[in-house]
Amino acid sequence: MKALVWHGREDIRCDTVTDPQIEDDRDAIVKVTSCAICGSDLHLFHNYIPAMMPGDIMGHEMMGEVVEVGAGVNGRLKKGDRIVVPFTIICGECDQCRRGNFSCCETTNRNKQLASKVFGHTTAGLFGYTHITGGYPGGQAEYLRVPYADTTHIKVPDGVSDEQALFLGDIFPTGWQAAVQCDIEPTDTVAVWGCGPVGQMSIRSALLLGARQVIAIDRLPERLSMAEAGGAIGVNFQRESVLERLNELTDDKGPDKCIDATGMEAHITLGQPDTVLDRAKQMMMLESDRPHVLREVIYACRPGGVISIPGVYSGFADKIPMGALMNKGLTVRTGQTHVNRWTDDLLRRIQEGEIDPSFVITHTMPLEQGPEMYRVFRDKQDSCVKVVLKP
């Protein structure tokens, strides 16, 4: 079959690989009908996430049709079912899964010891990601083996298109969880840093959860226009001071709730010298992440407010203003998304026409053009916001 394979930094190839095989009774094989390139795939593309290996298949946002099931799937899936595959692999039985903390599943990471060394404890196995999270082959391929398939799936009902359902596997619940973690009140102003796909979903989610005002911060006109279409007030950080504008929009109080949807690869610009210093330190392996946005979020947030971080951070970040964080009494909530905690509700909202996540798709291409689309998405060319690939 064809698959997008990681060969090294900025080197993704559309290779011919062997077909996946069922290994365990709880496995299923899915014929992928749609998959997407996620912002966090770019961290892998740039080799900022450690423990990738040549030959790893990319992709953690995918859906398709079940073509083979193991004996232990117990009728929860059958051939022909259309499913979205969440990026977190879950057993559904461990203590964390029972609590709804699916991205902390204690069972599914097949490299638990490595994860325990790196993070202190294991987290769930993830598709198409580093070997720290199991090194499971991803879904930017024609076929995908889904481990623990009886629990790791979201069934797609008739009448819901691939484009509407696909993002239930990652960015939609990620944006939703980011907003839910903010405990939004009807009087709240929510500021979202980064108007990529997760930022866009966070903006819509904050609005649906009742925020009075949503402010979106980015520098790209196409992304800001999409954010404004979703009800946000756009702030272009290359044209105006973010802190001044936020204070202006909140009567000098600062946003009550802040969402960092940027993560470890903040844009580097001479106007923000800490981003240049971070990049130099990153290159010298003195720091793994560039936390400019996190610093700004802590500084901007209203005292007593909440900071929610769906943006991916990989390791160590310097010069975090802990004094401001502590003295302002801020609450920080973060985490990989507990996808299945939210998907029943989100699927219902899609079916009822409350939201249609397909608004974010700007490019649909065949899988073979995946390597080129990684470059287009990375360089923000052709007004690219979200790429969907069709195997």
Added chain:
Amino acid sequence: MFYLSNLVRSKGDPKVVRSGPGSLTSVDYLVRALGWFSIGLGAIELLAPARLTRPLGMRGKEDLVRAYGAREIASGVVSLSVEKQAGLYSRIAGDGLDFATLLAETRTNNRRKGNVTLALLMIGGIACLDYFAARGLRQQHDPSRGSRRIYSERSGFPKGLEAAKQFALRIGKPATANKPATARVS
């Protein structure tokens, strides 16, 4: 190449049979070659400066060559990173410095002027490669490539933005917002 990485894969995991078209372009390969060349040359300059100063008639300037070697290695490392353009620009600046240093040697009583001239020609050639690679990279990463579009029609709310706001006001907080413990596996 995949022998070692395949050791960590399970039996049912797909393995590469044949490599296909990739994301790296000819410019990327040229930049990588220049980066490794920079590191190689820098290592020689840093560790064995006399191998260069002797044939160039520049004895006594080993410390200067060592400093240039450190600069070459730094440029090479940056050229091999994600910030390739910064690495190439630092290489072009370094080419200028090397050129000026050697040009000064042609005006002294250096007995090895022939070698110095040859080295100047080589630096000129490499500077051209650096320039073309930097220009190619700039074009390749140019964010203005492709069409520029504005997405002011893409609200994501099929019933409209106002309906979405009203919906939020009407229902208040959804059940999922405060009750994660009630989550269940679908």
